[in-house]
Amino acid sequence: MGPGEVPAFPDFEWTLLPENYRYASRHIQKCNWLQALEGGFDAPNLTFLHAGENPDSTSGIVPSFYEVAACAFGFIVSTGRDFGKETISWNLNVRLMPFHKIIATTPHAAHMWDPIDDANTMLYSIDFQPHRPLNETEIARAASDDWIHSENLPNSDIGVRNKRNEYLIDRILQASGKSFTGLKGFGTQDCAIEESMGTLVDRSREHLLPGDAAIIKLRQLLLQALKDHEEGKPIPGGDPQSFRVCSIRYELTCDTNMAQLINTLVKVDIGSAA
Numbered sequence: 001m002g003p004g005e006v007p008a009f010p011d012f013e014w015t016l017l018p019e020n021y022r023y024a025s026r027h028i029q030k031c032n033w034l035q036a037l038e039g040g041f042d043a044p045n046l047t048f049l050h051a052g053e054n055p056d057s058t059s060g061i062v063p064s065f066y067e068v069a070a071c072a073f074g075f076i077v078s079t080g081r082d083f084g085k086e087t088i089s090w091n092l093n094v095r096l097m098p099f100h101k102i103i104a105t106t107p108h109a110a111h112m113w114d115p116i117d118d119a120n121t122m123l124y125s126i127d128f129q130p131h132r133p134l135n136e137t138e139i140a141r142a143a144s145d146d147w148i149h150s151e152n153l154p155n156s157d158i159g160v161r162n163k164r165n166e167y168l169i170d171r172i173l174q175a176s177g178k179s180f181t182g183l184k185g186f187g188t189q190d191c192a193i194e195e196s197m198g199t200l201v202d203r204s205r206e207h208l209l210p211g212d213a214a215i216i217k218l219r220q221l222l223l224q225a226l227k228d229h230e231e232g233k234p235i236p237g238g239d240p241q242s243f244r245v246c247s248i249r250y251e252l253t254c255d256t257n258m259a260q261l262i263n264t265l266v267k268v269d270i271g272s273a274a
């Protein structure tokens with residue numbers, strides 16, 4: 001889009017893998033793309049929104065530490081949880097400009113929030129294994145709708161669980177304590193929260209808390225990138241090779257200085273599978 005040369009295609013890890021190494025889906029979110037994207041970097045939602053019997057929601061506590069850094073491909077959002085051990089459990093999530101996130105899970109996963117217009121966003125979701133094909137268990141899990149993928153209405157990009165049917169909320173399940181929301185699937189849970197606040201929320205009326213530290217910093221960095229672009233300065237994401245990174249989790253000693261280390265912890269050797 002726009003004048004100038006078409007930039008080279010970025011080295012997204014999952015795009016460089018054979019087709020059977022990945023599983024992809026897409027569905028439309030009925031909200032502004034920034035609303036959806038910020039939901040993807042809201043660390044405390046793992047503790048509440050996704051809480052229950054989901055295997056990846058055992059974090060139990062909200063993060064105590066937040067460190068966000070700008071870098072060549074975009075931003076790194078790191079959150080640290082203190083479980084009272086000798087280490088801090090760090091979760092580093094990369095945001096690749098302009099709208100891409102890698103998720104530090106097994107298999108690895110990714111989201112792309114692609115704006116359609118101010119009130120609609122196409123969310124692409126991908127599971128992938130960097131070094132081998134996805135196995136039957138992993139494909140079944142992806143297709144089950146329990147994880148990030150959405151089951152769509154026939155011949156559409158609209159989720160079966162959507163705002164019009166209250167995302168098929170199960171109040172009995174919610175009351176049982178097995179699910180904080182009573183909603184099935186990480187993807188549906190995220191979508192419900194991001195859409196139900198309204199398609200385009202007036203952010204001047206919100207009250208941010210310490211748990212929003214990463215979101216605040218992300219907004220500052222995004223506004224800075226827009227300002228730099230307006231002034232003709234380079235912005236993150238211009239170098240295709242800078243995208244050779246992954247999100248990752250670490251147990252690090254309590255005295256670790258994440259601000260100093262953060263840029264060295266997300267590099268990945270991609271392409272060994274090719």
Ligand SMILES: [Fe+2]
Nearest residue numbers: 039045046190
């Ligand atoms: Fe989420």
